[in-house]
Amino acid sequence: MKIGFIGVGAMAQAIIQGLLKAKLVPAENVLIHSAHQRHYEDYANEYGLTAKDTNLAVTEASDLIVLAVVPSVAKKVLAEIRSGLSDNKVLISIVSGISLERLAELTDYNLPILRSLPNINSEFGQGMTAVVANENLTGEQKDQALSVFEATSEISELAEDLFPAFSAISGSAVAYIDFFIDALSRAGVKYGLSKAAATKIAAQTTFGSADALMKSGQTPAEMIDKVCSPGGDTIAGILAMENAGFLSSVVKGIDATIKKSTGK
Numbered sequence: 001m002k003i004g005f006i007g008v009g010a011m012a013q014a015i016i017q018g019l020l021k022a023k024l025v026p027a028e029n030v031l032i033h034s035a036h037q038r039h040y041e042d043y044a045n046e047y048g049l050t051a052k053d054t055n056l057a058v059t060e061a062s063d064l065i066v067l068a069v070v071p072s073v074a075k076k077v078l079a080e081i082r083s084g085l086s087d088n089k090v091l092i093s094i095v096s097g098i099s100l101e102r103l104a105e106l107t108d109y110n111l112p113i114l115r116s117l118p119n120i121n122s123e124f125g126q127g128m129t130a131v132v133a134n135e136n137l138t139g140e141q142k143d144q145a146l147s148v149f150e151a152t153s154e155i156s157e158l159a160e161d162l163f164p165a166f167s168a169i170s171g172s173a174v175a176y177i178d179f180f181i182d183a184l185s186r187a188g189v190k191y192g193l194s195k196a197a198a199t200k201i202a203a204q205t206t207f208g209s210a211d212a213l214m215k216s217g218q219t220p221a222e223m224i225d226k227v228c229s230p231g232g233d234t235i236a237g238i239l240a241m242e243n244a245g246f247l248s249s250v251v252k253g254i255d256a257t258i259k260k261s262t263g264k
């Protein structure tokens, strides 16, 4: 199986690195092209991938074609690769905000298409990806397309109207969670810890909290209650955070993310 990437930016690189670590395909079966020749050729040489001269050449030589460009150039790129697509190849889009219907309109209504929204944690096999297939993608071909995300992440098959919410609380939320970790570590610095030590402490605490939450099967509220000793320190902190608008500032951030991705 050959997997072509059109666009080799932050998200494509995370998936490629995840695929290489998972050894899903040999490195030379990963084909790439992007806007900056020097960059994609150097990247291909560094990891033993196959660089191609055009987006169409990637498409013609691949079984799965991952569209990994920013939304504003997707239309132009799809026009370039359209003649190389066929019903024995799968177009996989990771582009935020472009529907299956729009992808079909910009290519051909008979093509198998998988719309996905991965996140950057795919690099370390810890991603979270939403997927939705069109009616032309079934059976073994669908399994093949899903294998890209199974190798790098957990998968959630979601109705398309939930993609903007998913993208906000997963794709974008990686940055929001890192923002929270940075905020915790800056608080540590305020009280005398070095930034490096505080960041490690905050990151491991975040990682351990997520892991414990999922392993325990409990709700976040139940975990919070276990940490808040009666009359203790943590409940004082929770109340001060909430008084400063913690919950509503997170929800407002998600509202703004969804508004930007949908234009609504």
Ligand SMILES: NC(=O)C1=CN([C@@H]2O[C@H](COP(=O)(O)OP(=O)(O)OC[C@H]3O[C@@H](n4cnc5c(N)ncnc54)[C@H](O)[C@@H]3O)[C@@H](O)[C@H]2O)C=CC1
Pocket (backbone or CB within 6 Å): 006, 007, 008, 009, 010, 011, 012, 033, 034, 035, 036, 055, 068, 069, 070, 071, 073, 077, 094, 095, 096, 117, 118, 119, 120, 171, 172
């Ligand atoms: N960064 C993230 O965490 C996530 C990004 N996405 C989606 O992934 C897509 C890419 O995002 P990033 O990797 O963050 O952006 P990026 O700016 O890092 O990468 C974009 C890539 O597209 C290439 N490119 C631009 N014009 C091109 C053209 N005409 N032909 C071929 N390649 C071209 C650029 O050279 C670059 O390699 C976006 O549509 C975004 O919505 C989805 C989920 C998460």
Ligand SMILES: O=C(O)[C@@H]1CCC=N1
Pocket (backbone or CB within 6 Å): 096, 167, 171, 172
């Ligand atoms: O910021 C963005 O537009 C993309 C979509 C989800 C994560 N990054």
